[in-house]
Amino acid sequence: MLHIAFESPNQPEIIALIADLDAYQLTLYPPEAVYALDLASLLQPHVKFAVARDADQAIVGCAAVVLNPGYGEVKRMYVKPEARGRGAALRLMALLEQAAREAGCPLMTLETGPSQPEASALYERQGYARCGPFGDYRDDPLSVFMQKRLA
Template sequence: MQISFETADQPDVRALIAELDAYLYSLFPAENVYALDVSSLTQPNVLFAVARANDGAALGCAAIVVTPAYGEVKRMYVRPAARGQGAARRLLETLELRARAEGCTALMLETGPTMPEALALYERLGYKYRGPFGDYPDDPLSVFMAKALA
């Protein structure tokens, strides 16, 4: 498996994002899905990484939107058939290293309470629970976490 920084505007990556959207909309009402579209993911302040199998197939993706105050983890997804192989951990660790190199000192994220695998991953990687940040409302369908990179 390889992790590399790529553009979100590729057919196989768009397919990953569409799978993620379908999954999120199956779990949460539309007003509780805070997803970025492909156009937003191609902005200069977005770090976007893709996990690929040795044959080049896209297995997963994740992004960090870098702001002056912090980086926000977005669009974290690994296809079900590829889970349990370390792709999510490697995606996030790769993004964290790059964000740190670009001067980011903290990461934040919003996820859902009905996603125990995601919550467990973030906890294992040192993310701590916190209250809402940015423009997010305090909502029972959102879980907020943060990690210092310094």
């Protein structure tokens, strides 16, 4: 059984999980193509940070939504490899989308990379479609931009 809730990212286990995510992304992309939020950014009031915990309360995944005027942006989506396939990513995304709706965001956006086809497929199954760059992003062959209209 998984428990999904918003928590502070400023916890040792979450900091370690984010370090795992960073290390993984740096095996796929050069540092300049990794658009990661640091802990200070994740602690800002317009950022909601979701955590997935297993039945033993161990952290198995995380994701954040940055609530911008006009859209929410998914950041720091990660589920430990040994915990994948149990619905954590879907439930994390659902909680982020709910928070964006409640904040009045009509659109969810995200940036992922071409070396993560599993992530792109997950987002597509959830109704996300490819789009052009948004916010401060520039067109980049190492970026895949996606968006979803929220009801």
